[in-house]
Amino acid sequence: MAGSRLPRQLFLQGVAGVFMFAFASLYTQIPGLYGPEGILPARRMLRPQGKGHWQQLWETPTLLWEAPRLGLDTAQGLELLSLLGTVLALGALLLRPLRHPLVYLLLWAAYLSACQVGQVFLYFQWDSLLLETGFLIVLVAPLRQVPNRKQAHQGGLTGALPHEELPFWLVRWLLFRLMFASGVVKLTSRCPTWWGLTALTYHYETQCLPTPAAWLAHHLPVWLHKLSVVATFLIEIAVPPLFFAPIRRLRLAAFYTQVLLQILIIITGNYNFFNLLTLVLTTALLDDQHLAAEPGLGRRKKASTSWPKALLATLSLLLELAIYGLLAYGTVHCFGLEVDWQQRTVHSKTTFTFHQFSQWLKTVTLPTVWLGVASLAWELLTALWRWTQVRGWLPKLCAAVQLSILGAATVALFLISLVPYSYVEPETHGRLWTGAHRLSGAVGHLQLANSYGLFRRMTGLGGRPEVVLEGSYDGHHWTEIEFMYKPGNVSRPPPVVVPHQPRLDWQMWFAALGPHTHSPWFTSLVLRLLQGKEPVIQLIQSNITRYPFHKQPPTYVRAQRYKYWFSQPGEQSRWWRRQWVEEFFPPVSLGDPTLEMLLRQFGLQSFSHRTRAHPGPATPAVPWPRPSTGYGPSCLPWNLPPCSGGSWQPWELSESCRPC
Template identity: 30%
Template sequence: MEWFTEPGYWLARLVFQRAVAAVYLVAFVSAALQFRALIGERGMLPVPRFVARVPWRRAPSLFQLRYSDRLFAATAWTGALFAAALLAGLDGLVPLWAAMLIWAVPWVLYLSIVNVGQLWYGFGWESLLLEVGFLAVFLGNGSVAPPVLVLWLLRWVLFRLEFGAGLIKMRGDACWRDLTCLYFHHETQPMPGPLSWFFHHLPRPLHRMEVAANHVTQLAVPFLLFTPQPVASGAAALMALTQLWLILSGNFSWLNWLTVALALSAIDYGPVAGAPPAFADTPLWYAIAVCAVTALVAVLSYRPARNLLSRRQLMNSSFDPLHLVNTYGAFGSIGRVRTEVVVEGTAEAVPLPDDSGWHAYEFKGKPGDVRRLPRQFAPYHLRLDWQMWFAGLSPAYARPWFGAFAERLLENDPDTVRLLRHNPFPDQPPAYVRARLYRYRYTTWRELRETGAWWHRTYVREFWPPTRLDTPAARR
């Protein structure tokens, strides 16, 4: 079956699979450490309440059969164990059928988590991990040569990921078309990183060059993935370099890292890897399985492909409950102003009229203390911090969960305060909790030298009124 395999891509397969295993590991650990406060039995959006109203056909998950916090923890840590084993190369030590089963386990477990995760798991990189994780099952292991069809399917994912992101920009905010979006983006992005302040202060002509280069990389270069080598390798390498630039400029969970992994799978390492190892003949059952999966992906690709051509293009949407073929895209519109929700508590039985006595809760990733330089967390995903960014855009985004969040703070719930960087009430809960909306902007070089502050903030309005446990949570 010479037409079916491409032995020269053995190293590309190995690099891709180890990268996916590493992302799986981060994703499962992130789920294990954060789920109780978010979707646990006493979480802000509990899984039992969700599965009671959403049927299996819409959200297939092991937790549709039974849910408990102990079972979820076991699922997440089991997934982390399998991911670590795959990262260490376990799939190369067992027969082909066993390797495929090992790769299938984290996919099934993470699908079960995502499909009950609700808005906490409503990000494009969740579907991306499931889509590439599913294809990784059929890439085989060191006993057989990489199948050509799956290698092309990986390029199809990368094409949709990049081209979809490029189209959503050109169809969206006018600043992408006049090349000015990066005048604002580094300041208003969901979770800035330690270098974002410096990226923001780059000269504006350079920002315009960045946007223009982004358009080329996302709208023209993806087509080169389907050309002969070495052109396809050059295109993939350029995409990987672009993603590394994005990694330096902000925190976007594992989105950029998975994109790099996909790009690396399209590179021909033959000139540096040497002759491929000797492979056994491809089993007939394996060839049939790969062909069947390819046909399935081709059928499921109809709606995502049609979406790419639509003037009403959707971003980050799944068209099937298994997340097998999805549509991607980000930042169709760019905020010009950054607004942050600052959550505070007071121990005073009656809040003081002069606003003294209120102390702020500090989050791990999102801006709060103006003197604190943002940290690098990606590929780890801080789910609460990301939702707080959405809350700053509009109270409607926070309506389903913010009241429960305030209630947990008033109880000093250990699982909830564990998601925060600083709890100003470590010994006993506050009497009241409130939230206020501020406008944040980066300081200038001069302001940074004079004040030591990375941010300047201005009060905008009340976001959540003072609330205590024995009164109904404020509604919006």
Template identity: 30%
Template sequence: MGNIDTVAWFAAENYDAARFVLQRGIAVVYLVAFVAVLRQFPALLGERGLLPVPQFLQRDGGRAGPTLFRWRYSDRLLLAVGWTGVVIAVALVAGLPQAGPPWLPMLAFLALYGLYLSVVNAGQVFYGFGWESLLLEAGFLAAFLGSDDVATPIVVIVLLRWLVFRVEFGAGMIKMRGDRVWRDLTALHFHHETQPMPGPLSWFFHRLPGPLHKVEVAANHVVQLVVPFLLFLPQPVASVAAGLVILTQLWLVLSGNFAWLNWLTMLLAFSAVGDDQIAALVPSLGPALQGASTPGPAWWIVLVLVVGAGVVALSWWPAKNLLSSRQAMNASYNRFHLVGSYGAFGSVTRRRSEVVVEGTEDASPDDATWHEYVFRGKPGPVDRWPRQYAPYHLRLDWGMWFLALGSAAQHRWFTMLVLRLLEADRRILRLLAHDPFGGRRPRWVRARVFRYRYTTWEELRRTRHCWVRHQEGELVAPQDLSGLRRLV
């Protein structure tokens, strides 16, 4: 079919820069996600993983949702999925599909969505994070932003703002309905110290004055509960609102490691930034922001409108959840992870516990010399300063944080982790920052629970240590290989 010039309302001519940032930015996040798949999935969920996918699909396949691995799983197929995702994501970052007709980037993003959906639906507890659904939904919507040949569809721009709204407003409401420390503005007296994965600056954020912490929390409430409504207002208000969201997310990036949640939220907020506002700030970019003005062929317009109608219909459930006094956090209402509910940290942990895993080569565990396995992101040795990993997602380290909270659902995979350490499994050892045995098998492995707290300014100056810790108890008594194999 030919172009339909009579539906100029369909074309968002002021959002070519937004489309450029959204398409390439979302593709970068997919690239990071698929690199993590290649590096971590086989060890955690592969044929000899901690929670093997074949066993999961055989046991709970009916609840898994759509996945290529329902047909069959192999580590070789998993690697093919991961590398295909990497190649497609790189092509989108380079803008190659966007240089063609609108169906070309559409197919590329739908391929990323489908491949990653297969991974998430087979990923069990290691992929049970809200930002997995957020990335899937963002990739699905990005598929309908079109190519350089057509104008940016205003329908998709609005749907992306609706996604940002659910992320921000959902997070704000879950805080107000949840832990009292958000309401009395004391949440940040604890959060920077007890968050899942501190960053290199988290210690300094924690040590900011108490009154400033209260100002931070109050400002967060404004950005999450008021600013999202402004995203739907005319320019320049929408761009200002987007800027406030982006600045808040940058603050969170500096203060911790939350995988790609903050980065993706910043990208999605760019859907409210207009070309005119960018040109006003950087006049030299004005000529480069002149994109296509034609809405595109009729089939494309109809398809985008149908998708928009479908998203509106599916929005009933998350909208109802936002208004509910029993609001659910990070809920999916269909097995395709589309149009879900989001939110984070409805409650704040007051104290930090960490599981420390140790091994020894000595014959007897009673009078042995124990050596600590060091994880990449989670706190371990007290003199090891936290690293910056986000937007990369260290799934094993996040699992260790939940384990320390006492979640019984985590123990099955942790038992397998101890077994793999006793076997000196190379895939598992590559997920760690330091193997004290250099690839050799230890005789015994144990796990103890420690209470961690940040050092004070005086302790930091004296010891140069980030943490102070003391033992609280024992999670796993010393295990040897033959004994643990009999148990599992």
């Protein structure tokens, strides 16, 4: 494999950028989510249990245990960590000397600390993915930034120290696990829409926060939606093994398919920093030659190619064509692709059964583990060969120490990752080495390796369920409480908020999928609205004057469940259609027995009490940035808030974008 110096630098910068977005997005929402007057105050998650300091820190690894020493409560400590994380990540993004293992270790520790108290609002797969990537980058980042030529001169190498490229292999392995598992779970879930290839006829409309482009995508013809599902299975299940292909053109082809998929998702859905992070992971498939780090190298090699190399190149090309042909044949065979030239469509259907897929999965899961073992072994042997090329006994000794440490860490993380990866196939999970299970269990709370599986099942097949909050002063006349981002007003276009994640809006989407008792935090939200707590109101409307009860809190609050559908082309001034379904949360007021009962049931009855931390040395450092940001997530510079009704309507684009 060609050198990866430039891809590693892109990876270091990309992860720093993602950390910056994640911390900045979280920082704006902390008062409303985790403050003393927030929905789920963070202080309740860190209650000393009479254990020793180090045992307490190991069992709940968060730096927020130290907040009281600085005179801060838990939420203030979380704000300070998020603010410092944003600044530190920005520095690592812009300044090469700050791309140091210690800097990334601090970023990882800060985000892990936040996740320990984040509760349901930080319980997403992309948060776990960022933590796993954040720990890997600690190993990938160089201890010292040395110019490439100097490295080659000192080590007698072509530009890389023996240990440098070894941890970067783990990024490829993580990308493989993420994509392969995400593809497999769509079929193991037995979701009829994935098996019927109709998932995308619902996805654009029912996803959490669609974009305006999702409206356009939703109205594409059904045959194109089904073909897109086939392409998704191809990219997520069949292509990932090519990440470890010895032929670089296959790896580059795999890279571009992954990039295409992530860009399409970004265009049609607001998935915060997740797709950006996945794009950053794909840098592990690149090399210096492809990124023009070694210009002219290809021409020089071509001019001096001997006949053995020419024969090898020919065999590689034949193997490459054979793999492309096999992928094409398998896709046509498994999904019954047929071209209808008269109607200019492509028909597709799933031609295999669940039992056949399960048997195939049992057959290939363990070999993919051995594929990872073989690829890692090759990387280890390559690193060992590079070590033999180091000149001088002192540089060789230093390289040996570094290679031993990073090699052991790489192997250990690989073994740990096998446990969550094998969840895709229970039989393989049971056959794993018991040592891997013990090692994974010992460090599981650090989230060094996680299981993944996105879009397992399609929801909202009969229309997307949506919870609409309403307030009233007299219990008879009700006013809707509109959120900034989630669907509400049928005339308002969907927003574009990437890479920000409005975490309350996201949880409102999950709450709508079941009864309110499945979302205990919702009762706390209702309580805070009745109390008129401004930090929570800022999560709903950053411009407080747009909140209908900004002058006086409502006396009563209730919630209704609606079904929403995208409007049809030609329905002027409307992006959505909706229909009332049922009452989601009964009308309550402060002191209402129903509300008090729910608060006791969910352990939320103490939320009205507030404790003050004693002033400390860091206390003045937290409040000063807050007035300039004003709590509101829409103040983040990369956000495009929803337009007012009528500024851009779907019917204006329907004619020009409608497929033939």
